Amino acid sequence: MSEHSEESESLFDAPPLAEQERMVEAVLFASSEPVSIRDLQKRMPHGCDVRAAVEHLRKRYEGRGVHVVRIGDTWAMRTAPDLGFLMQKETVETRKLSRAAVETLAIIAYHQPVTRAEIEEIRGVSVSRGTIDQLLEMEWIRLGRRKMTPGRPVTFVVTPEFLDHFGLESARDLPGLKELRAAGLLENRPPPGLIPSGVSHDDEDDEDEDQPELFEE
Numbered sequence: 001m002s003e004h005s006e007e008s009e010s011l012f013d014a015p016p017l018a019e020q021e022r023m024v025e026a027v028l029f030a031s032s033e034p035v036s037i038r039d040l041q042k043r044m045p046h047g048c049d050v051r052a053a054v055e056h057l058r059k060r061y062e063g064r065g066v067h068v069v070r071i072g073d074t075w076a077m078r079t080a081p082d083l084g085f086l087m088q089k090e091t092v093e094t095r096k097l098s099r100a101a102v103e104t105l106a107i108i109a110y111h112q113p114v115t116r117a118e119i120e121e122i123r124g125v126s127v128s129r130g131t132i133d134q135l136l137e138m139e140w141i142r143l144g145r146r147k148m149t150p151g152r153p154v155t156f157v158v159t160p161e162f163l164d165h166f167g168l169e170s171a172r173d174l175p176g177l178k179e180l181r182a183a184g185l186l187e188n189r190p191p192p193g194l195i196p197s198g199v200s201h202d203d204e205d206d207e208d209e210d211q212p213e214l215f216e217e
Contacts, residue, residue, distance in 0.1 A: 014047030017056065024053045025077075034074035034160060070169050072160045081167060100131050105140060109162070109174055113144040113155035132156070140165070 015023070023044050027035060040050045054075055058068040061077075069078050079087055097105070104127055107119050120127050135141045140162040144155035158171060168174065 013045060014049075015045060017049070017053060020044065020048045020050070020053035021057045021060070023048070024050065024057050028057075028068065028075060028077045031076070034071045034076035034164060036074045040075075069167075071164050072170060074160060076164070078164075078167070097134075098131070100128065101134055104131050105135055105158075105162075108135075108141050108156045109158050109171060112157040112171065113147075115147060115153040115155050117153065119156075 014020075024040060027040060027043055037050055037054070040054070041048070044050060054068070058070075058075075061068045065080055065083055066077050067080050069076055103123055104119055107122050108114055111118065111122065116127055116132070132141075138161075139159055141156050142159050144157040146152040146154050162168075163170065
């Protein structure tokens with residue numbers, strides 16, 4: 001078989017780009033979890049340009065009620081951010097995180113990969129095992145690589161589920177201090193690690209105080 005014939009056969013095997021877009025659309029719509037390019041390639045016919053199909057589909061959904069969004073190394077279909085209020089129900093019960101959990105999660109998000117000792121150093125107080133276990137159970141954090149320091153301590157990083165919950169493509173999209181203050185999401189008190197000496201501030205006390213609403217399950 002000639003080289004020209006092999007090229008023609010390869011092109012024939014791959015559906016038109018418009019059909020590839022339909023395939024990607026079907027998979028993303030039906031999936032309850034974000035899908036990676038690799039997974040899409042496994043599902044679609046040989047020769048498909050999955051990345052091009054995803055990009056064309058993303059552009060086609062711009063300005064619509066549903067967007068095709070990137071979450072880390074995966075893709076998903078999500079409601080347009082400005083229409084999120086339509087999905088809310090007054091009967092939905094939310095469980096707020098404790099202040100200790102909020103601070104721990106924020107430190108991991110902004111300083112990852114970070115060890116437990118580093119979290120405690122930044123907060124200025126010890127971190128209870130229950131706080132870490134709760135965030136792991138919610139799948140908002142996971143274990144990262146061990147640090148090349150004495151004892152090889154494990155590190156913690158945020159997960160794609162965390163990014164998906166807050167509509168972020170990556171941790172680089174986290175808001176800065178100015179944005180957090182402008183949105184009223186920072187209280188007028190010293191941030192973790194800057195608590196005056198002599199002031200107790202342990203995890204057990206945090207559970208009974210009014211909790212911030214930045215992170216909700």
